[in-house]
Amino acid sequence: MAKVNKFIDLHFHLDGSITPEIAKKLAKLQQIPLNFKSEQELINAIRVPEECNSLNDFLKCFEFPLSLLQTSIGIEEAVYLVLEEAKKSGVIYAEVRFAPQLHLNKGLTQEEVIKSALKGLKKASIKANLILCLMRGDNNYQENLLTVELAHKYLVNDGGVVALDLAGAETLYPTIDFQSLFALAKKYNIPFTIHAGEVEEPKSIIHALSFGAKRIGHGIRLLENEEATTLAKSSDAYFEMCPTSNFLTKAISSYKEFPIKAFINKGLKITINTDDLAIEGTSIDKEFELLEREFEITKEDEIKFLLNSIECAFTTDEVKKYLRKEILDQ
Numbered sequence: 001m002a003k004v005n006k007f008i009d010l011h012f013h014l015d016g017s018i019t020p021e022i023a024k025k026l027a028k029l030q031q032i033p034l035n036f037k038s039e040q041e042l043i044n045a046i047r048v049p050e051e052c053n054s055l056n057d058f059l060k061c062f063e064f065p066l067s068l069l070q071t072s073i074g075i076e077e078a079v080y081l082v083l084e085e086a087k088k089s090g091v092i093y094a095e096v097r098f099a100p101q102l103h104l105n106k107g108l109t110q111e112e113v114i115k116s117a118l119k120g121l122k123k124a125s126i127k128a129n130l131i132l133c134l135m136r137g138d139n140n141y142q143e144n145l146l147t148v149e150l151a152h153k154y155l156v157n158d159g160g161v162v163a164l165d166l167a168g169a170e171t172l173y174p175t176i177d178f179q180s181l182f183a184l185a186k187k188y189n190i191p192f193t194i195h196a197g198e199v200e201e202p203k204s205i206i207h208a209l210s211f212g213a214k215r216i217g218h219g220i221r222l223l224e225n226e227e228a229t230t231l232a233k234s235s236d237a238y239f240e241m242c243p244t245s246n247f248l249t250k251a252i253s254s255y256k257e258f259p260i261k262a263f264i265n266k267g268l269k270i271t272i273n274t275d276d277l278a279i280e281g282t283s284i285d286k287e288f289e290l291l292e293r294e295f296e297i298t299k300e301d302e303i304k305f306l307l308n309s310i311e312c313a314f315t316t317d318e319v320k321k322y323l324r325k326e327i328l329d330q
Helices: 020-030 039-046 055-067 072-088 110-123 141-154 175-187 203-211 226-234 243-248 260-265 284-295 299-312 317-328
Strands: 007-013 091-098 127-135 161-167 193-196 215-218 238-241 269-272
Touching: 007 072, 007 269, 007 284, 007 299, 020 039, 020 072, 039 055, 072 091, 072 110, 091 110, 091 161, 091 317, 110 127, 110 141, 127 141, 127 317, 141 161, 141 175, 161 175, 175 193, 175 203, 193 203, 203 215, 203 226, 238 260, 238 299, 243 284, 260 269, 260 284, 269 284, 269 299, 284 299, 299 317
Parallel strands: 007 091, 091 127, 127 161, 161 193, 193 215, 215 238, 238 269
Antiparallel strands: none
């Protein structure tokens, strides 16, 4: 059991958090047949295989859960159910991220996808917000541009769409290629986080920070480059670290390579998150237990990580005040 029992999860993908139980509920709700011969086959369709060799292999695991997230009711219910699942592990505030452009296979528009997610958010019994992901890919500039415009349209300080992100195959589609989209986001005063330095060289982080990102998804390769490290500190950047994810995507070959102690020693601002709790078979309390086991992380460290999460959360000062009290009282 983790030393703390209340958590914040800021890096939390909707499609990566569809557990077998949630998958069955979504399939029944939408009358989608699940053609699996056993429970284990269903689990195998969701869980990252042991032979996963890279982040690109890992990203293939999203195909099945995404097939259940192509209708308004499916998306609404999924947002609600994944937040209720997170609550079971002690999460008291979460930011759920998804790419609207990945949910259009049955005729929805990006705007309809966002509206459906907002309905699910309002049903949840924990505080939460939505982050809209742009996607690294070929020939999807217009789709990404529309996501930025819709983030602008639906942007709120709390209780809805609060930020943008950039996700996908980092090595195939460099961060620098998305400069114009984030320049527009900055013009619109939309906060954003960017997946960077997960598997790509630290220049990816430099580019993300130069765009104006206040948070970096993963960023574990930061310390390979002094310029990137200096910029991260001067930019007051926060890092959304996801230990189990980095191990399973082979971003690190063993937990000993996970740079959490080096980040702490450099005075960098760390948050701890699940990334894809169903695909990775994890939960936020398990992530903290892993850090205690592998790195002798103390309760004092954990409280600091959680306070960092509150400081950089895309929410209001009022919500942050409530969250601080909850975290400090445990």
